[in-house]
Amino acid sequence: MSSRIGIVLAALLVLVSATVLWAGGSEPLAKLHEGKATCADCHGSSKKISVDDSEKGVNKNCVGCHGTLAEMGKKSQEEVNPHKSHLGDINCTACHHGHTASWAYCLSCHPFDMKIAGGGATPTMAAPVAKAKKRAEKVDVVVIGAGAAGFTAAITAHDAGAKxxxxxxxxxxxxxSMLAAGGMNAAETTFQKEKGIADSVDLMYKDTMTGGGNLNDPALAMVLAKNSAGSVAWLTGLGADLSDVGRMGGASVNRTHRPKGGAAVGAHITEVLRKNAAQRNIDIRVNSKVVKILEDKKGRVTGVRVAGKHSGEYTINAKAVIIAAGGFSANPERVAYYRPEYKGMTTSNQPGATGDGIDLGTAVGGDVKDMKEIQIHPTVAAGSRTLITEAVRGNGAILVNHDGKRFVNELTTRDKASAAILAQKGQTAYLVFDDGVRKSLKQIDGYFHLNLVQQGATLKDLAAAIKVPAETLEATVASYNKGVDDKNDAEFKRPDLPRPLRTAKYYAIEVKPGVHYTMGGLKITTGSEVVAKDGRTIAGLFAAGEGTGGVHGKNRLGGNSISQTITFGRIAGENAARLVKNTRP
Incomplete structure (x- = not known):
């Protein structure tokens, strides 16, 4: 009997401890763990505590005690599961901090009412961390930025023999890249051919140039189109699923590749790239910021200066540096500098997209191109930073205003769709779709999970939920359905009409434009070499991804971003590795 009581009391103690740990409060995690864990359990038994910038040791011990992220996700009782998200397998310390206030990384973008242990903590005195001695390391290639372009460049350079x-x-x-939703544009792929989709490199090039107002660098746009199928094949070879093919705005045919069922492409590709980098034991350091690109007296790049979260500043000597640090849509001051009319507008970007890589490149003489060309995406969920993928419209959703009327071709380019929404009453609109569209695209379920969707058993019920005239909404949908049946959108000339909206239930998401993408950045060659202001290439410096200018012109087509990051990431990695080989003694 006494043993049973002991077991029950032990179970209650575990439950109470867990409740204390997860209820938030003013105590930091180190304090909350007192009596349950020692400093050595987190930091090891060394007399001098040393924490690496990526906090791998601490994270390993967190997992050892509490389980993996996936295991923690199975235990979660919250409506929004903080341990199971599109962010994938991330470090525990991205959110949980031992001696300062913990903070859920999800809150960078989402307004969740999310409790976290130690969320209201005041800093406590931690044991002194051993200061690293002034150091210099040596590698072949440094990649700045760990998005799709950075991972792709690193994997490519590694496979070509570079450290x-x-x-x-x-x-x-x-x-x-992790947030990319719609898909990856590519022409003449095996997946298109299997589905009987007639496409060509020339047509993708033409669509890209037309969408960009012909401001694009034609040579870069052709590289994008010509190498797109090869980039899809490369990702597929790494284990990615890009077998589903749909269409996004500005495309003449279906060429947007994504995982089966229409799942979000970015999170999937990111996990594939992370896995492949890990399999190759590529050195990846988070919480580490490049503060300077180093040059010799002849202007050749020789490495970088890094500021680590725990280690302080140190040097990495290298024969090539690849800038893949993204654009600046999450830098409101810079956005407003180039486009004052966008001041105060929300962004769909993650907090790291501040333009640091562009600054690093210009500091060593790099030229820039198209910096004023900033894209606002037409469908960011109103009151949030959550992007509603263009694929929802591509699969059949329509846009209606507060009067219940359509007002634009939903598959026009993003700049035109955004301008049309901003011209409506309240500068917002509703994305309206039915259960047929919902079932055609897996990622739509996520919007329900985030409580962004209004719904009704009938169009009349939906109209009441979103406060638009029911008769008008019913007439609007009936007119659209007739266009689908006739294969002719007489009113707005929408080119692709994949399905009518006749399958209950009916749904709506209120949307408004938000800053989404910066088309401008460092000027590069077709070989991803950074071009200086005097027109020469900067020896040893390459760039790829959103932080470069010229590929998209005035407006980027949906689906061309992932295509750009993979294609130019591969080119940068190949050429950086080639440079390393050619300069070896």
Whole structure:
């Protein structure tokens, strides 16, 4: 009997301890763990505590006690599961801090009412961390930024024989690529051919140039189109699923590749790239910011200066540096500098997209291009930073205003769709779709999970929920459905009409434009070499991804971003590795 009581009391103690740990409060985790864990349990038994910038040792011990992220996710009782998200397998310390206030990284973008242990903590005195001696390391290639472009460049350079390190300032990897939803544009792929989709490199090039107002660098746009199928094949070879093919705005045919069922492409590709980098033992350092690119007296890049969260500043000598640190949509001051009319507008970007890589490049003489070309995305969920993927419209959703009327071709380019929404009453609109559209695209379920969707059993019920005239909404949908049946959108000339909206239930998401993408950045060659202001290339310096200018012109087509990051990431990695080989003694 006494043993049973002991077991029950032990179970209650565990439950109470867990409740204390997860209820938030003013005590930091180190204090909350007193009596349950010692300093050595987190930091090891060394007399001098040493914490690496990526906090791998601490994270390993967190997992040892509490389980993996996936295991923690299975235990979660919250409506929004903080341990199971599109961020993938990230470090515990991205959110949980031992001696300062913990903070859920999800809150960088989402307004969740999310409790976290130690969330209201005041800093406590930690044991002194052993200061690293002034040091210099040596690699072949340094990659700045751990998004899709950075991972791709690093994997490519590694596979070509180079010793590579990736430096990432944020506590997690993935960048904006991790948030990409719609898909990856590519022409003449095996998946298109299997589905009988007739496409060509020339047509993708033409669509890209037209969408960009012909401001694009034609040579870069052709590189994008010509190498797109090869980039899809490369990702597929790494284990990615890009077998589903749909269409996004500005495309003449279906060429947007994504995982089966229409799942979000970014989180999937990021996990594939992370896995492949790990399999290759590529050195990836988070919480580490490159503060300077180093040059010799002849202007050749020789490495970088890094500021680590715990280690302080140190030097990495290298024969090539690849800037893949993204754009600046999350830098409101810079956005407003180039486009004053966008001041105060929300952004769909993660907090690290501040333009640091562009600054690093210009500091060593790099030229820039198209900096004023900033894209606002038409469908960011109103009152949030959550992007509603263009694929929802591509799969059949329509846009209606507060009068219940359509007002634009939903598959026009993003700049035109955004302008049309901003011209409506309240500068917002509703994305309206039915259960057929919902079932056609897996990622729509996530919007329900985030409580962004209004619904009704009938169109009349939906109209009441979103406060638009029911008769008008019913007439609008009936007119659209007739266009689908006739294969002709007489009113707005929408080119692709994949399905009518006749399957109950009916749904709506209120949307408004938000700053989404910066088309401008460092000027590069077709070989991803950074071009200086005097027109020469800067020896040893390459760039890829959103932080470069010229590929997209005035407006980026949906689906072209992931295509750009993979294609130019591969080119940068190949050419950096080639430079290393050619300069070896």
């Amino acid at each position: 590579v390190v990736i430096i990432e300032k944020q506590p997690i990897t993935g960048g904006n």
